[in-house]
Amino acid sequence: MADKLATGEITSVELTQAHLDRITAVDGAIHAFLHVNTDEALAVAAEVDAARAAGEPLHRLAGVPIAIKDLIVTVGQPTTAGSRILEGWMSPYDATVIEKIRAAKLPILGKTNLDEFAMGSSTEHSAFGNTHNPWDLDRIPGGSGGGSAAAVAAFEAPLALGTDTGGSIRQPASVTGTVGVKPTYGGVSRYGAIAMASSLDQIGPVARTVEDAALLHELIGGHDPRDSTSLADPVAAFAAAAADGDVKGLRIGVVTDLQGEGYQAGVLDRFHESLDLLREAGAEIVEVSCPHFQYALGAYYLIMPSEVSSNLAKFDGVRYGLRTLPTEGPLTIERVMAATRAAGFGDEAKRRIILGTYALSAGYYDAYYGSAQKVRTLVQRDFDAAFEQADILISPTAPTTAFRLGEKTDDPLAMYLNDVATIPANLAGVPGLSLPSGLATEDGLPAGIQLLAPAREDERLYRAGAALERLLVRRWGGPLLDKAPDLAASLTTTGGEK
Numbered sequence: 001m002a003d004k005l006a007t008g009e010i011t012s013v014e015l016t017q018a019h020l021d022r023i024t025a026v027d028g029a030i031h032a033f034l035h036v037n038t039d040e041a042l043a044v045a046a047e048v049d050a051a052r053a054a055g056e057p058l059h060r061l062a063g064v065p066i067a068i069k070d071l072i073v074t075v076g077q078p079t080t081a082g083s084r085i086l087e088g089w090m091s092p093y094d095a096t097v098i099e100k101i102r103a104a105k106l107p108i109l110g111k112t113n114l115d116e117f118a119m120g121s122s123t124e125h126s127a128f129g130n131t132h133n134p135w136d137l138d139r140i141p142g143g144s145g146g147g148s149a150a151a152v153a154a155f156e157a158p159l160a161l162g163t164d165t166g167g168s169i170r171q172p173a174s175v176t177g178t179v180g181v182k183p184t185y186g187g188v189s190r191y192g193a194i195a196m197a198s199s200l201d202q203i204g205p206v207a208r209t210v211e212d213a214a215l216l217h218e219l220i221g222g223h224d225p226r227d228s229t230s231l232a233d234p235v236a237a238f239a240a241a242a243a244d245g246d247v248k249g250l251r252i253g254v255v256t257d258l259q260g261e262g263y264q265a266g267v268l269d270r271f272h273e274s275l276d277l278l279r280e281a282g283a284e285i286v287e288v289s290c291p292h293f294q295y296a297l298g299a300y301y302l303i304m305p306s307e308v309s310s311n312l313a314k315f316d317g318v319r320y321g322l323r324t325l326p327t328e329g330p331l332t333i334e335r336v337m338a339a340t341r342a343a344g345f346g347d348e349a350k351r352r353i354i355l356g357t358y359a360l361s362a363g364y365y366d367a368y369y370g371s372a373q374k375v376r377t378l379v380q381r382d383f384d385a386a387f388e389q390a391d392i393l394i395s396p397t398a399p400t401t402a403f404r405l406g407e408k409t410d411d412p413l414a415m416y417l418n419d420v421a422t423i424p425a426n427l428a429g430v431p432g433l434s435l436p437s438g439l440a441t442e443d444g445l446p447a448g449i450q451l452l453a454p455a456r457e458d459e460r461l462y463r464a465g466a467a468l469e470r471l472l473v474r475r476w477g478g479p480l481l482d483k484a485p486d487l488a489a490s491l492t493t494t495g496g497e498k
Contacts (some may be wrong), residue, residue, distance in 0.1 A: 002063075013046055018355050029487075032150040034147070041109050048160075064107075065158060067110060074091060076468050079194070083346070097193075106159070123142070135153070138488065149173055149178050153177055158207070163193055167397075168425050177484065178208055179436075180470075184429065186229045188220050241460075246464065250284065250392065252275075252285050252464070253387075267447040270439070274449050300372075301377055302372035393451070398418055398422070433450070
């Protein structure tokens with residue numbers, strides 16, 4: 001799209017309008033968007049066309065539309081975090097990544113749906129309704145960033161931003177046949193991303209190809225003095241790595257602890273086929289063991305809720321957002337807070353707040369939160385040892401393909417297991433990339449393959465990921481999303497009505 005814009009084959013107004021038309025046509029069934037930013041998107045597109053006609057220098061992605069997960073604050077559009085407690089809230093400032101997108105003149109199509117405050121693996125915990133998987137509208141699109149992944153998979157947006165706390169970019173990418181990247185912790189500014197778990201959260205790109213993700217990563221990456229966790233490293237040439245990369249001589253470590261029991265047979269079949277392709281292309285495949293990964297899920301579900309209970313304390317009905325008054329008794333600040341939080345937070349948010357508050361309470365801190373942080377250190381050491389044996393690590397992204405809506409909402413522990421392969425990267429701060437590995441035989445739905453690299457070595461992911469992607473596309477005879485069901489046909493009733 002960027003190349004066609006640069007040559008004048010299409011205009012940004014035409015391209016942006018085409019995506020807005022697509023949203024109008026299919027988003028009633030998918031519900032990827034919570035807000036559509038029509039007027040501003042077309043105005044920015046017109047600015048790009050005028051600047052290009054005048055010969056002004058433009059960013060390579062100028063004029064290419066983008067969607068934004070509704071956890072990232074934006075001026076002029078609501079930012080709800082998928083929660084009633086922020087319904088209709090308008091941010092007075094832009095996140096750093098939004099400033100960069102505006103400066104590069106990418107029309108923002110709108111804000112995408114998510115599990116409330118990014119808490120979930122299915123986008124079924126949004127206060128504003130479920131998002132549906134474009135491959136099968138009865139199935140989940142992953143979470144928490146299911147809206148961004150579904151928008152890209154359904155061709156409602158060519159690019160999107162997500163956030164990844166325990167896999168919320170990579171797991172939705174896996175189940176929708178898209179590409180999702182969690183950068184090295186601190187590689188992309190978190191300033192303006194509503195915090196869920198500050199030591200784990202990371203903004204990253206969602207795209208349909210590895211090179212597209214690399215281009216977006218280059219745009220949003222870099223040091224930000226407003227983010228105290230931001231790395232001072234210069235932004236690497238991710239797109240060049242994706243364009244030129246190969247795997248010949250690369251040591252690829254198969255994480256034996258991230259496969260086996262609980263993994264769907266079709267997911268493992270596609271994973272092992274990908275390993276065969278990498279081996280044939282000259283990569284050295286080795287097995288590595290990360291014995292403490294089995295404890296990562298448990299540690300995560302103590303560390304994350306503990307940080308949630310702290311970060312969500314600010315939503316109190318006093319300063320901004322929803323305010324609910326008690327129906328009886330004296331009108332005190334404490335009672336207003338209690339009424340507001342009871343009405344504003346959904347069940348999953350309340351569950352994690354209560355769990356985190358308990359884990360941090362006097363008498364339990366060392367037994368729970370402190371012990372979980374020790375496990376986190378052991379996971380980081382496992383990564384260090386594994387990267388002495390391999391240049392990158394590889395595993396399935398998620399244990400299964402997309403499950404049916406409602407299938408796991410009554411069993412939170414079963415829902416949490418969807419992130420078993422993605423969580424270790426967040427605990428250690430290392431970068432991870434998910435790309436499609438093919439369609440599972442049992443259900444014809446996408447499966448994903450995850451690549452992991454040492455911290456600050458995101459370039460390796462793009463080099464290896466793009467090389468594997470080319471091998472797989474050649475095997476499939478074209479991009480995987482070309483094999484997705486025709487949404488227009490699936491939205492047509494027997495009477496012929498759309």
